[in-house]
Amino acid sequence: MSNSLAIGFTYNTGNVDPVRPESFSTTPNREITWDPVERWLREKRPTTKRIYEIYMDRFLESTGKRLGFNDENGFLTWANRQGEGIAVPEAMESFGQTQSETVRATALSALKTFLERNGYRHTLTRRRIMVRKAPAVELRSPTP
Numbered sequence: 475m476s477n478s479l480a481i482g483f484t485y486n487t488g489n490v491d492p493v494r495p496e497s498f499s500t501t502p503n504r505e506i507t508w509d510p511v512e513r514w515l516r517e518k519r520p521t522t523k524r525i526y527e528i529y530m531d532r533f534l535e536s537t538g539k540r541l542g543f544n545d546e547n548g549f550l551t552w553a554n555r556q557g558e559g560i561a562v563p564e565a566m567e568s569f570g571q572t573q574s575e576t577v578r579a580t581a582l583s584a585l586k587t588f589l590e591r592n593g594y595r596h597t598l599t600r601r602r603i604m605v606r607k608a609p610a611v612e613l614r615s616p617t618p
Contacts, residue, residue, distance in 0.1 A: 508592075510546050510550050530588065532572075533566075533581075550588075553594055566582055566585050566598075
């Protein structure tokens, strides 16, 4: 039995007792009895809804397959099972790195607001999810 868990990265659990493997779920499974997408996008502007849905679809297609979920309910359930560790921010950051720098912050904001609006209780601060801002560009008028 291996003492590592692979979730897009390798993390040594430190468990040396093969008889009593560690449980990676620190949060009990909660049944989702609401529509998490409707709750997430409620009162958002139509353009914001479309943009957020695009990034969620991209995330589910790339990262979801690798982590074992294929829809928003699965993502929310998976995130809640991860507890306070770094698995959720790491999954989001890894996905963010696949997006162009100009849309990365919006893509990560879409995922972050989805989790927060649906009761994800662990911190997803800007510090926990690394988003590099594009450097400022100074605009100058042409001189005559």
